Amino acid sequence: xxxxxxxxxxxxxxxxxxxxxxxxxxxxxxxxxxxxxxxxxxxxxxxxxxxxxxxxxxxxxxxxxxxxxxxxxxxxxxxxxxxxxxxxxxxxxxxxxxxxxxxxxxxxxxxxxxxxxxxxxxxxxxxxxxxxxxxxxxxxxxxxxxxxxxxxxxxxxxxxxxxxxxxxxxxxxxxxxxxxxxxxxxxxxxxxxxxxxxxxxxxxxxxxxxxxxxxxxxxxxxxxxxxxxxxxxxxxxxxxxxxxxxxxxxxxxxxxxxxxxxxxxxxxxxxxxxxxxxxxxxxxxxxxxxxxxxxxxxxxxxxxxxxxxxxxxxxxxxxxxxxxxxxxxxxxxxxxxxxxxxxxxxxxxxxxxxxxxxxxxxxxxxxxxxxxxxxxxxxxxxxxxxxxxxxxxxxxxxxxxxxxxxxxxxxxxxxxxxxxxxxxxxxxxxxxxxxxxxxxxxxxxxxx
Amino acid sequence: xxxxxxxxxxxxxxxxxxxxxxxxxxxxxxxxxxxxxxxxxxxxxxxxxxxxxxxxxxxxxxxxxxxxxxxxxxxxxxxxxxxxxxxxxxxxxxxxxxxxxxxxxxxxxxxxxxxxxxxxxxxxxxxxxxxxxxxxxxxxxxxxxxxxxxxxxx
Numbered sequence: 322x323x324x325x326x327x328x329x330x331x332x333x334x335x336x337x338x339x340x341x342x343x344x345x346x347x348x349x350x351x352x353x354x355x356x357x358x359x360x361x362x363x364x365x366x367x368x369x370x371x372x373x374x375x376x377x378x379x380x381x382x383x384x385x386x387x388x389x390x391x392x393x394x395x396x397x398x399x400x401x402x403x404x405x406x407x408x409x410x411x412x413x414x415x416x417x418x419x420x421x422x423x424x425x426x427x428x429x430x431x432x433x434x435x436x437x438x439x440x441x442x443x444x445x446x447x448x449x450x451x452x453x454x455x456x457x458x459x460x461x462x463x464x465x466x467x468x469x470x471x472x473x474x475x476x477x478x479x480x481x482x483x484x485x486x487x488x489x490x491x492x493x494x495x496x497x498x499x500x501x502x503x504x505x506x507x508x509x510x511x512x513x514x515x516x517x518x519x520x521x522x523x524x525x526x527x528x529x530x531x532x533x534x535x536x537x538x539x540x541x542x543x544x545x546x547x548x549x550x551x552x553x554x555x556x557x558x559x560x561x562x563x564x565x566x567x568x569x570x571x572x573x574x575x576x577x578x579x580x581x582x583x584x585x586x587x588x589x590x591x592x593x594x595x596x597x598x599x600x601x602x603x604x605x606x607x608x609x610x611x612x613x614x615x616x617x618x619x620x621x622x623x624x625x626x627x628x629x630x631x632x633x634x635x636x637x638x639x640x641x642x643x644x645x646x647x648x649x650x651x652x653x654x655x656x657x658x659x660x661x662x663x664x665x666x667x668x669x670x671x672x673x674x675x676x677x678x679x680x681x682x683x684x685x686x687x688x689x690x691x692x693x694x695x696x697x698x699x700x701x702x703x704x705x706x707x708x709x710x711x712x713x714x715x716x717x718x719x720x721x722x723x724x725x726x727x728x729x730x731x732x733x734x735x736x737x738x739x740x741x742x743x744x745x746x747x748x749x750x751x752x753x754x755x756x757x758x759x760x761x762x763x764x765x766x767x768x769x
Numbered sequence: 770x771x772x773x774x775x776x777x778x779x780x781x782x783x784x785x786x787x788x789x790x791x792x793x794x795x796x797x798x799x800x801x802x803x804x805x806x807x808x809x810x811x812x813x814x815x816x817x818x819x820x821x822x823x824x825x826x827x828x829x830x831x832x833x834x835x836x837x838x839x840x841x842x843x844x845x846x847x848x849x850x851x852x853x854x855x856x857x858x859x860x861x862x863x864x865x866x867x868x869x870x871x872x873x874x875x876x877x878x879x880x881x882x883x884x885x886x887x888x889x890x891x892x893x894x895x896x897x898x899x900x901x902x903x904x905x906x907x908x909x910x911x912x913x914x915x916x917x918x919x920x921x922x923x
Contacts, residue, residue, distance in 0.1 A: 336883055338840065342788035342798035350796050352788035352838035354847055355911060374917050375908075387798045389786065396888050400798065451800075451821055457891025591883055 324448040326363050329390060329399055330620040333366075334555075336393035341368070343379035343386045351375045357388060359418055361442065366403065367414050369422060370439040373464050376442075380405040381395060388445070399450040403443035410439045420550045424543060471621070478502055479632055488640040489732045495608075495633050496526035503625060505610055509585055511537060512606035512637075512729055513548060517686060520548055520607055523733055533736040534684055535582040539604035544609050547595035551604060553620050553627060555594035582682075587611050594618040596626045600634035603724075608633070641728060663761030666743055669693045678742040688734040690718050696745075700763050709753040731755075772810045772920060775839075775848050775907065779804060782874030783839040787815060789828035796839065801837060802896035804867030806850075811904055813837075813850060816860060816868045816896035829854045835902055838910060843881040846922070847910035856901035868896050873922045 332339070339709050340357045353376045359367045367386070370377060380386060384405040391398040409415045414468065419437045421543040446491060496508045499518055509528040511520035522535040540549045547554045590611040608630050610618070618626070668677040669689065675682065676689035684692065704706045709727055712718060735747045748757045785801035795867040803816035815837055817825065829835065833854040840847035854859070880889050907920040 332778070337879075338784070338842065338845075340786040340838065342786070342796035342836075344788075344790040344794045344796040346794070348790060348794055348832065348834055349851065350788040350790045350834055350836045351851075352786045352798065352836045352849060354784075354838060354845070355787075356912070372912070372916060383794055385795045385797055386787075389798050393883065394885075394888065396892060398800070436909045438914065454893060455888070455891045457888045463893070494860060632846060 324450060326360055326366070326398065326445055326448065327620075328361060329392075329448070330389035331394070332392050332399065333360050334393060334619065338393040340387055340389045341376055342389075343376050344383055345375075345379045346382040351379055357418070357423075358388060359414070361414055365403065365406075365442055365444055367409075367418060369418055369437055370408060370441050371422075371437060380441070382524065388443075394505065395457055396455050398454060399413050400449045400451065401445050402447040402449075403445050406442045406444055408439035408441050411508075412440075414442065415440045417552070418547070420552060420554065424546050424554050424556060471625075474502055475625070475628060478629060481510045482632055483637055485636070485640075488637065488728055491633070491636050491640060492524045492732070495629070496524060499610075500526060500627065503622075505612070506724040507585075507587055507611050509544075509609045511544065511609065512726070513604050514686065514726075515604070515724075520544060521733060522582070522584065523586045523606075523701070523729065523736075528664065530583065530585055531736075531740065532582060532585040533740060534733060535584040538585065543593055544607050547597055547607050547609075547669070548604070551552075551597045552601060553623060553641070554595045556592065587613055589613060592618060594622075594626065596630045598630045598634045598637070600631070600638045601706065603638070605634050605637050659746055662700075663744065664764050665742070665759065665761040666764045666766055667693075667696055668766065679743070681741055683741050684734060684737045687718065687720065688730045688737070691730065692734055692738075692745075695757050696759075696763060697765075699757060699759060700765070705758070706750065706754065706756050708755075772806075772907070775810075776806060778841050778846055778848075779806070779839060779871070780810070780874065781841060782871075782876075782878035783841050784875065784879070785815070785837060785839045787817065787822070787825060788836045788838070789825050790834060791824075791828050793829055796816075797823045797828055801829050802894050803871035804837065804839065805867045810907065813852070813904055814864070814867075814902045815902065816864060816871075817898045817900060818896055818910070819898050820886070822898065826857065829857060829900065835900070837902075840910070842878050843846050845912055847912075849908045849910050850902075850904055851901040851906045851908070852904045853882075854900055855903055858899050858901070860896055863894070864899050868894070 335357055339358045341353050341355050343351045345351070353374070357367055357369050361367050368563055386403050386405060388403055389398055390401065415437070418440050422437045447660045481498050482491065482495060496510060499505045499508060500597050506650050508525065509522055510524045511522050513520055518539045520537045522532045537544045539545050543556060557723055578601065591613055593609065593611040595607050595609045608626070625648055660764055666679050673685065674689050675685045677683060683689070685715040691712060694715060695707060712719060712727060713725065731747065738745050738747065747755050748758060751758050781810045785804055786798055787801050788798050790796045799817065801815050802818050804813060806813045819826065835854050836849060836851045838847065838849045860906055876889040876892065881884055908916050909915045909920060
């Protein structure tokens with residue numbers, strides 16, 4: 322086989338539909354479009370079996386077929402002579418294909434119709450490149466991750482990531498590095514709240530609205546499915562109007578909408594990808610990217626994404642482990658904007674664990690409990706200095722015993738305060754210590 | 770989908786693939802470069818580029834069995850036409866006119882699924898062979914409950 326199957330990876334991304342020719346025992350040929358062709362390894366490919374059709378009937382009678390796939394950028398096509406071997410309704414190939422189908426089904430709202438019955442496995446006997454098809458010969462990105470330049474780029478990014486001093490800097494800097502060195506324009510970084518089975522936006526890049534605190538439940542949309550399955554997932558060639566948030570928004574109650582922080586998203590993305598961030602067997606979060614221009618996230622992008630999210634995961638774990646050394650906030654001391662009426666009405670809803678400042682929803686769950694505790698303590702005792710150790714020991718906060726993610730929760734809280742209630746600030750005073758500044762008079766109308 | 774809808778879809782712009790088989794029942798595939806269905810849907814002419822269809826043409830010479838699948842890229846609306854080849858001949862100026870209309874529509878449609886204008890317009894789609902086919906069956910291929918049904922029975 323002169324052309325390696327992995328060289329054709331870009332053709333398997335589903336941007337241009339692939340086709341298959343089969344033949345019945347009686348000699349009637351059949352041509353059909355395929356929703357997906359997957360490369361299993363260098364010798365085998367798989368197609369999805371969703372409906373029993375003539376293609377499948379023919380394959381059961383006569384296993385020889387020809388697949389035709391096309392490169393999404395230069396439109397060069399390739400013919401794969403294949404032999405159908407078997408159908409698998411379990412195992413790694415089936416699982417991987419099934420997840421991809423679930424993602425598409427979630428976007429199309431056709432879950433049960435697109436359910437994968439089996440992965441049809443074929444041996445690839447021969448690959449041929451179609452001749453003289455196009456006058457368009459753009460320089461193609463290296464499909465496999467093979468160039469020295471790419472490795473050098475990776476080294477530069479890893480060097481820069483290793484230079485960060487704290488968790489907040491890592492979360493913010495990572496996306497700036499991806500933009501600077503890889504040209505990716507729109508990104509969201511969400512961290513997992515295992516207890517609540519949801520992801521919370523901690524940083525974003527490229528959007529007019531930051532969306533810090535925006536949540537995605539596990540299993541919802543591309544990001545939620547990525548969290549659920551712990552795999553890189555992507556959707557390409559999206560129809561106009563799709564957004565990350567589309568699936569999330571559907572079915573949301575009115576009450577939920579009043580406390581919902583909108584997830585940042587492009588109005589008309591061409592493609593989206595979500596990558597799990599995990600290290601040492603622990604799921605940390607998801608990095609989600611989207612683009613208005615790219616038709617797909619090819620193998621090179623995927624290798625960069627997987628490697629960089631691995632580095633981020635190790636960085637986050639390491640910086641959380643030395644959490645007592647973490648700063649709660651940056652040292653910048655921008656002047657506070659004091660409003661005419663400096664009354665700060667604080668309302669905490671214990672059952673739902675929501676906190677409102679001047680009737681504006683601020684944050685929920687543990688960060689809400691932390692802020693409530695800080696404000697109550699400040700109000701009753703006048704004390705404004707706190708430590709992470711104190712928060713960990715405070716029973717009313719009910720922090721998880723094994724992994725409390727206190728530092729990331731404080732970063733989230735500080736960012737939300739910056740965005741929504743700038744009269745309350747958390748300022749670092751040393752390792753694991755901070756002070757709260759409140760400009761205005763605290764009022765606890767319904768809760769006192 | 771009925772025959773009139775099928776004709777409308779073809780006018781809007783469709784991708785088309787042609788399948789044949791050899792004497793050992795091994796299938797072959799190539800891309801078509803235009804299609805024209807008669808008003809009574811009993812005959813069709815399809816256009817091919819000889820250089821890319823050598824085995825397809827050899828199979829046609831051997832047994833004449835042919836299947837053509839057409840699909841509108843942005844919607845996946847699709848149909849398959851099966852039949853028997855009755856003639857293979859060089860293209861005429863009228864054929865080239867028909868094929869040009871098909872190519873223009875096809876190049877417009879694939880830009881809707883993310884193909885760049887440069888790539889779409891760079892495709893070489895001028896045919897040199899016309900294949901005359903007696904149509905035996907037309908099947909719906911749009912994914913869904915009617916997929917696989919004969920067009921007459923819908």
